[in-house]
Every structure is written in C-alpha cells, then in structure tokens.
Amino acid sequence: MISLSKEKTLKYCARFFLLIIGLMVLFGSLILTSLETIANDEERKNKLRNVPIEYVKEMKNGEKILKVYKVPESKVGPENNQYLIKKMRDKLWIDLSKSPKDKSEIYLLIADKKIFETVELIKNKKNEDLILKTLDEAVFHLKESKKILLGENKKDIEIIKIDEQIIRAGLAYEDIVKSFNYKDEGIKTIINDIEKWNKKNIENEEKN
Numbered sequence: 237m238i239s240l241s242k243e244k245t246l247k248y249c250a251r252f253f254l255l256i257i258g259l260m261v262l263f264g265s266l267i268l269t270s271l272e273t274i275a276n277d278e279e280r281k282n283k284l285r286n287v288p289i290e291y292v293k294e295m296k297n298g299e300k301i302l303k304v305y306k307v308p309e310s311k312v313g314p315e316n317n318q319y320l321i322k323k324m325r326d327k328l329w330i331d332l333s334k335s336p337k338d339k340s341e342i343y344l345l346i347a348d349k350k351i352f353e354t355v356e357l358i359k360n361k362k363n364e365d366l367i368l369k370t371l372d373e374a375v376f377h378l379k380e381s382k383k384i385l386l387g388e389n390k391k392d393i394e395i396i397k398i399d400e401q402i403i404r405a406g407l408a409y410e411d412i413v414k415s416f417n418y419k420d421e422g423i424k425t426i427i428n429d430i431e432k433w434n435k436k437n438i439e440n441e442e443k444n
Contacts, residue, residue: 284308285348289355291408291415305408307348314353314370315362336384340398343381344405350374351409358416368422371413375426378405379433403441406434 285306293301312322326346333339351374357367382402388395410430416423 287352289412291412293411307352308345310349310353313356314366336388337394340381340384343377343384344402347374347377347381350377351412364420371426375430403437406430406437410434
C-alpha cells in the first residue's frame with residue numbers, strides 16, 4: 237500500500253508535469269501567434285531588417301565598392317548562456333510554420349540573424365571556433381530557405397520575391413565573409429561553398 241507521503245509526492249509530480257505541459261503549450265501558442273503576425277505583415281518583416289552590415293565588394297576590374305546588407309538585430313549572441321533557449325525557440329518557429337513560404341521566410345530570417353551574430357563576434361574578437369560555427373549555421377539556414385521553395389510554384393509572385401531575396405542574401409554573405417580577410421581554412425571552405433552555391437543559383441535563374 238502506498239503511504240500518504242508517497243501519494244502526495246505523486247500528486248505534486250503530476251501537477252508539476254501538467255504545469256510544464258501547459259507552459260509549453262502556451263509558449264508554443266505565443267510563438268505561433270507571433271509568427272503568423274510577422275508572416276502576414278509585410279511592413280513588419282521589412283522593419284525587422286533594420287541593422288546595416290557594411291562590406292566591401294571587389295569588382296572584376298579591381299574596383300572596390302562599399303555596399304550595405306540589412307539584417308535583423310540579434311540581442312542574444314552565441315556566447316550568451318541563454319543562446320540554447322533561443323535556438324530551441326527558432327526551431328519551434330520553423331516547426332510551427334504552416335506553409336513552405338512561411339517556413340522559408342523564417343529560415344532566411346534566422347540566417348540573417350546568424351550572419352549578424354558572426355559579424356558581431358568578429359568585431360568583439362571572440363573565439364574563432366565560435367565564429368566559424370555561427371557562420372556555418374548562417375549558411376545552413378540560408379540553404380534550407382532555398383531548398384524549401386524548390387517544389388513551389390515559380391510563378392507565384394510571393395515565392396518569386398522570397399527566392400530573389402535569398403539569392404541577394406547569398407551574394408551578400410559571400411562578400412561579407414570575404415571582407416573578413418580571415419586566413420582560416422574553415423572560412424575558406426565556407427567561401428568556396430557559398431561561391432559555388434551562388435553560381436548555381438544564378439545559372440538556374442538565367443535558364444528560367
């Protein structure tokens with residue numbers, strides 16, 4: 237027979253478990269509501285990208301041009317202890333996205349935040365392994381954003397806009413990374429990877 241103290245313990249555990257489930261449902265609902273608001277508000281999406289990253293693009297003739305790529309601000313960087321929670325939230329955003337269009341936009345938004353985080357890590361002279369990891373995650377999310385759209389209607393105006401934005405992002409990332417002037421082999425590998433990816437995207441655009 238279970239003693240009274242054990243029964244109370246089981247009751248408390250059950251209540252605690254239900255409380256956690258309730259909080260998770262509430263958290264998911266809040267994220268989903270926020271996601272739907274952003275997805276349906278074009279002006280708000282544009283306002284999110286309010287932080288300019290300045291970089292130098294070197295032309296084929298040797299001329300150097302100062303360019304700007306706008307990204308969303310990321311207040312919690314990878315060096316922060318709360319970054320894991322942020323990554324879990326980002327994954328939840330993606331998983332709760334209702335359509336490939338929304339999912340692609342969230343992937344791109346996360347990619348842009350991670351390129352911002354990479355630049356901030358470099359400015360603050362943080363650990364190079366952390367810089368490389370964050371940059372690699374930015375490129376991964378950018379590629380996923382493009383991959384999501386592969387099976388979508390290429391005549392849909394909204395899909396075309398997102399696709400064009402992804403291509404612009406890829407070209408900007410390439411030049412931003414090159415402007416780091418890092419001699420690290422990992423960075424070189426990422427540069428080569430982005431170059432090939434961008435070239436393939438441009439070739440596909442020209443065919444269409």
